[in-house]
Amino acid sequence: MITAELPSERSLLRYWLLVPLAVVLLIVLAYPFGYSFFISFHNYELTSLDDIRFVGLSNYTELLHDDSYWNSISNTLIFVVGAVSIETFLGLGLALLIQKLGVFRNFILAVLLTPMFITPIAVGLMFRFLLNSQMGVIPLYLSALGIEVDWFSSELALLSIILIDVWQWTPFMLLLILAGLESLPNAPFEAAKVDGATAWFTFINVTLPLLRPVMVVAIIIRGVDASKVFEYVYAITRGGPGDRTEMILFHVYKEGFRFFRMGNAAAMSFILVTILLCAVFSIIYFLKFKRDY
Amino acid sequence: MQKLGLNVIVYSLTTIALFYVCFPFAWLMMTSVKPSSLIFRPDVLIFTPRMDSWIAVLFNSGVPGYALNSIIVGVVTVIISIGVGCPAAYSFSRFKTGGNKLRLVILSAEMIPPAILIVPLFLLAYKFRILDSIWALIAAHTTFIVPIITWFLIGFFEEVPKELEEQAMVDGLTRLKAFLWVVFPNIRPGLAAAAVFGFILSWNDTFYALMLTGGHSKTLPVAIAGYWTFRGVEISKMAVAMLLSVIPALTAMVFVQKHFIRGLGSQGIKG
Amino acid sequence: MAKIVLEDISKFFGNNQVLKNINLEISDSSITVLVGPSGCGKTTTLRIISGLESASSGKIFIGERNVSRMDPKDRNVAMVFQNYALYPHLNVRDNINFGLRAKKVKIDEINRKVANVVDFLGIKELLSRYPSQLSGGQQQRVAIGRAIVRNPDVFLFDEPLSNLDAKLRIEMRTELLRLHKHLKKTAVYVTHDQEDAMSMGDTIIVMQKGEIIQMGTPQQIYQNPSNMFVAGFVGSPSMNLVKGTITNNLFTADYNTFSIHVNGDYGDVYLGIRPENIILKHAVQRQIVTESFKAEVEMSQMLGSKLIVNLRIKGLIIKALFDEQYFDEISIGNQVEVVFDRSKLHYFEEKNNNRINISL
Numbered sequence: 001m002i003t004a005e006l007p008s009e010r011s012l013l014r015y016w017l018l019v020p021l022a023v024v025l026l027i028v029l030a031y032p033f034g035y036s037f038f039i040s041f042h043n044y045e046l047t048s049l050d051d052i053r054f055v056g057l058s059n060y061t062e063l064l065h066d067d068s069y070w071n072s073i074s075n076t077l078i079f080v081v082g083a084v085s086i087e088t089f090l091g092l093g094l095a096l097l098i099q100k101l102g103v104f105r106n107f108i109l110a111v112l113l114t115p116m117f118i119t120p121i122a123v124g125l126m127f128r129f130l131l132n133s134q135m136g137v138i139p140l141y142l143s144a145l146g147i148e149v150d151w152f153s154s155e156l157a158l159l160s161i162i163l164i165d166v167w168q169w170t171p172f173m174l175l176l177i178l179a180g181l182e183s184l185p186n187a188p189f190e191a192a193k194v195d196g197a198t199a200w201f202t203f204i205n206v207t208l209p210l211l212r213p214v215m216v217v218a219i220i221i222r223g224v225d226a227s228k229v230f231e232y233v234y235a236i237t238r239g240g241p242g243d244r245t246e247m248i249l250f251h252v253y254k255e256g257f258r259f260f261r262m263g264n265a266a267a268m269s270f271i272l273v274t275i276l277l278c279a280v281f282s283i284i285y286f287l288k289f290k291r292d293y
Numbered sequence: 294m295q296k297l298g299l300n301v302i303v304y305s306l307t308t309i310a311l312f313y314v315c316f317p318f319a320w321l322m323m324t325s326v327k328p329s330s331l332i333f334r335p336d337v338l339i340f341t342p343r344m345d346s347w348i349a350v351l352f353n354s355g356v357p358g359y360a361l362n363s364i365i366v367g368v369v370t371v372i373i374s375i376g377v378g379c380p381a382a383y384s385f386s387r388f389k390t391g392g393n394k395l396r397l398v399i400l401s402a403e404m405i406p407p408a409i410l411i412v413p414l415f416l417l418a419y420k421f422r423i424l425d426s427i428w429a430l431i432a433a434h435t436t437f438i439v440p441i442i443t444w445f446l447i448g449f450f451e452e453v454p455k456e457l458e459e460q461a462m463v464d465g466l467t468r469l470k471a472f473l474w475v476v477f478p479n480i481r482p483g484l485a486a487a488a489v490f491g492f493i494l495s496w497n498d499t500f501y502a503l504m505l506t507g508g509h510s511k512t513l514p515v516a517i518a519g520y521w522t523f524r525g526v527e528i529s530k531m532a533v534a535m536l537l538s539v540i541p542a543l544t545a546m547v548f549v550q551k552h553f554i555r556g557l558g559s560q561g562i563k564g
Numbered sequence: 565m566a567k568i569v570l571e572d573i574s575k576f577f578g579n580n581q582v583l584k585n586i587n588l589e590i591s592d593s594s595i596t597v598l599v600g601p602s603g604c605g606k607t608t609t610l611r612i613i614s615g616l617e618s619a620s621s622g623k624i625f626i627g628e629r630n631v632s633r634m635d636p637k638d639r640n641v642a643m644v645f646q647n648y649a650l651y652p653h654l655n656v657r658d659n660i661n662f663g664l665r666a667k668k669v670k671i672d673e674i675n676r677k678v679a680n681v682v683d684f685l686g687i688k689e690l691l692s693r694y695p696s697q698l699s700g701g702q703q704q705r706v707a708i709g710r711a712i713v714r715n716p717d718v719f720l721f722d723e724p725l726s727n728l729d730a731k732l733r734i735e736m737r738t739e740l741l742r743l744h745k746h747l748k749k750t751a752v753y754v755t756h757d758q759e760d761a762m763s764m765g766d767t768i769i770v771m772q773k774g775e776i777i778q779m780g781t782p783q784q785i786y787q788n789p790s791n792m793f794v795a796g797f798v799g800s801p802s803m804n805l806v807k808g809t810i811t812n813n814l815f816t817a818d819y820n821t822f823s824i825h826v827n828g829d830y831g832d833v834y835l836g837i838r839p840e841n842i843i844l845k846h847a848v849q850r851q852i853v854t855e856s857f858k859a860e861v862e863m864s865q866m867l868g869s870k871l872i873v874n875l876r877i878k879g880l881i882i883k884a885l886f887d888e889q890y891f892d893e894i895s896i897g898n899q900v901e902v903v904f905d906r907s908k909l910h911y912f913e914e915k916n917n918n919r920i921n922i923s924l
Contacts, residue, residue, distance in 0.1 A: 005388075006468065009468065013384075014388035015384070015390065017380040017381060018384050020380060021377045021381035021439070023377075024377050024435060024439055025402065028410075029402060029410070032409075032413035032417065032436075033405070033409060033413075036409050036413045039412060039413065097306055097310075100303045108311065111311055113546060114539075114542075114546065115314060117493055117546050118538070118539050118542060119513070119514045119517070119539075120499060121499040121514045122514070122539070123317075125517065125531060126317050129324075130320060137320060167317070171314075188650070188651045190649060191649040191651070193615075193636045194614055194615075194643045195663035195666060196636075196663050196667055196714070197637065197666035198637070198666065201666045206651060210652070224404045228408075228500075230407075230499070230500050231514075234503075248406075248408070249407065249408050262412050268408070269409040270409065272406055273409055280401075280404070
């Protein structure tokens with residue numbers, strides 16, 4: 001039911017209330033967004049500011065052939081898929097676990113949630129030293145067990161970054177999924193008990209389907225967030241070894257702030273946004289086709 | 294008997310999870326008090342703690358100043374967000390302005406990668422001479438914190454039945470008074486949680502801070518990164534700075550947790 | 565098909581004892597109704613029978629089996645919840661066959677059983693719909709279908725009629741009774757509505773504050789309530805209860821409003837008389853009646869073909885039920901003369917509210 005304004009109020013009060021929000025977002029979001037779009041069609045280099053030329057789509061077309069760009073996109077993609085799937089899996093498991101806890105539940109939950117509140121750059125640097133082959137504590141203990149691992153080698157660097165993200169952000173998935181679990185209605189579960197379903201059958205056929213909307217939202221939010229990964233790369237690998245861990249944001253940073261090629265940087269980020277939007281919309285669209293209750 | 298077995302599994306898994314989470318913290322704390330000669334000796338666990346790094350960071354460095362910058366940026370951003378978000382959220386919740394679509398658009402604003410905005414924000418800050426000042430950073434932070442706080446506020450407003458204000462308005466209050474006296478008190482705890490969350494988001498941001506600040510306007514995350522100098526890394530001091538940056542987040546979280554779960558839960562399902 | 569026995573069942577929620585030593589036996593294939601005000605423990609008892617709650621002490625037997633320690637899924641009972649508890653994400657067909665799928669029954673058999681059930685309940689066209697697309701009555705049928713298809717030993721119904729409007733309620737009562745005739749299984753209902761209880765049960769169990777007050781057929785409960793609570797709870801409009809004393813073969817209502825001859829000397833008591841057993845003196849046919857009293861008509865309400873009348877006898881107001889043919893003489897302010905049907909008088913001790921057996 002849609003409320004209406006009172007007789008004494010301006011009939012468009014509802015829109016007037018939006019004005020502050022609109023103003024702020026216009027200034028800090030819309031304008032820069034538009035400006036960025038504008039720049040992406042120009043050859044805008046901070047090192048030669050008097051030589052800004054309109055180049056049409058050439059920034060974009062250049063990118064389509066730029067291997068390092070596509071490498072960073074694929075790295076980011078691998079990272080997002082890897083990290084989010086592990087986090088969803090662990091988050092779900094932990095949420096179920098928490099539900100079964102009795103006495104210390106709140107305390108344990110509080111402790112388990114702490115990683116996501118640390119500033120990511122601190123987390124990155126922390127793991128950088130924990131996993132360092134020469135002086136890190138973890139490789140030390142692992143070699144005592146006979147396992148020799150170089151966490152930041154060519155083969156493992158991307159995986160290590162994924163695992164760091166998992167350490168920090170699984171709590172986020174845990175939080176969202178737990179919230180979802182707690183808000184599920186009790187009745188179908190009691191009915192399932194009486195109907196004779198085992199715990200596993202109930203989990204697969206009642207819990208998971210009912211949890212689906214929450215999981216989708218959680219995955220989308222976490223996925224989009226994960227694609228913005230920057231701090232871990234900056235703190236530890238700077239994109240290396242080689243360009244094995246160069247993620248898209250880092251690539252843009254390099255382009256714009258190391259090489260000062262703003263136009264290219266802008267174009268890169270727009271392609272990224274397009275990809276993101278497509279991904280998000282296709283996930284939502286695809287899921288709308290499944291039963292919406 | 295079954296119950297016992299289940300409990301054992303649950304608690305041992307939980308212990309593993311706890312260990313997994315606490316281990317890095319323990320390392321941080323240990324590192325912050327390790328004498329510098331032992332830093333590169335990870336095998337040494339027993340030693341006499343030295344507070345040198347703590348003293349250096351707390352009293353002899355710019356870190357407290359940078360922390361202050363972080364605080365200011367966070368507080369101002371949150372204030373702006375709430376100031377702007379409240380009327381908007383009220384409009385979305387009570388008048389259903391724009392339907393579900395507009396609300397999703399607001400949320401999607403949060404999803405914009407910083408990459409898109411950093412370039413123009415940087416250039417604009419340069420033009421308006423506010424580069425290396427907290428204002429540029431505040432502007433950048435509002436881009437993602439305003440939408441999130443507005444989103445949360447919508448959820449909180451929806452939890453207060455509009456019949457309450459309608460009753461108040463029938464009883465003689467103006468809409469504004471009804472809002473202040475009836476709706477607002479009911480959302481206070483949730484609002485506090487959202488404010489804290491927004492503050493933490495701002496506190497933790499590194500990307501914008503790196504690009505838009507640099508000198509005395511540095512924020513804490515940038516300062517932490519700064520310990521990685523060309524001379525090598527001053528790990529112990531960095532550990533101290535990291536622990537400092539963790540404190541507000543942890544304290545906040547203790548208070549915020551409950552409301553968070555409720556707010557997220559209801560939004561998650563509707564989302 | 566099985567009988568149910570509850571032996572010394574007690575239940576605590578924290579320090580609160582909600583069931584106090586419940587002992588009951590429900591015979592095979594009967595319909596038993598647990599009825600009482602909210603908080604009396606009836607739903608808890610039902611849930612304990614189902615296994616969703618476990619008793620703090622005592623034993624439960626279904627048929628010959630001691631199911632006290634068994635999970636619901638092993639007890640072979642079916643339950644229809646008050647809000648139907650359908651699986652919102654499954655269509656009607658999958659809702660009904662859920663239990664069968666859980667037990668890994670073969671597909672052909674599942675389909676056959678489901679087909680039988682939906683035919684019987686008349687919900688065949690609804691098979692591919694989802695709960696959110698069904699009306700309340702339809703949802704209830706689906707819930708019942710889900711229960712029937714498993715062929716359980718016992719059916720449990722938690723407030724099945726409470727969510728329905730008045731008309732639908734009466735329809736559903738007949739439906740449920742018909743269902744029972746066909747299925748011939750043991751059924752236990754829980755309701756707070758005494759009318760539902762009286763119209764549906766073979767056996768009524770009246771509960772209050774965690775105890776069974778009286779158990780019997782509807783007639784027994786209605787005509788011979790063992791206790792003032794039962795007397796006042798069952799019957800609508802409810803029984804008039806008048807405080808007074810019986811000394812020297814005379815019942816005198818408090819404040820001397822009226823007196824009746826009765827055998828015995830019982831001290832402080834309550835007199836109970838149902839509205840329909842108060843008769844206009846001139847309308848007495850062959851009942852054995854008490855002395856007559858003059859009363860003033862204070863208020864009257866029409867209920868179909870009857871009139872509910874508030875009569876004032878000196879300072880006391882009692883409710884009577886008269887046939888509408890007397891409408892003319894029952895106008896407000898009129899004086900009428902009434903008598904009580906002696907065989908329908910009940911007396912209850914004041915100190916424990918229990919019935920006193922007094923011979924006519």
